[in-house]
Amino acid sequence: MKYIIAFLLLSISAYACAEYAEAFTPIEIPSGIPYTNERVNVYVNGTYYASVIVEDKVVTSFSCDMISDVTYNVYLESEDVLSATYASVDEVMQLVTDGTVIVEPQTFVSNVKYTISKLALRVVSWFW
Secondary structure (H helix, E strand, O other), rough: OOHHHHHHHHHOOOHHHHHHHOOOOOEEEEOOOOOOEEEEEEEEEEEEEEEEEEEEEEEEEEOOOOOOOOEEEEEEEEHHHHHHOOHHHEEEEHHHHHOOEEEEEOOOHHHHHHHHHHHHHHHHHHHH
């Protein structure tokens, strides 16, 4: 999920939803990341912004239409999060730590995946 957040922030920051949705091309998720099939709604300032669908480790859809049966809701504190420039995934992850970006898993399985991902990233960060 953290990589999906990173993808969102690094990719859509320069575009309005409709512009990005029109220009979107599928993006493969690296093999070591445990997110295979996910449905994510993104909110900015508490207002719906966009949705992302991941199928078979490929981000296949970016839409301005809200989707149902989501596995995650992602809340961004402000539009500044989208318009800022991020040099690394670590900078994006700091936003999660600070509460500027809030990820809410919507199923038991997504909660387990998200918890394991956070723990794994924390352990890996000790060695980097």
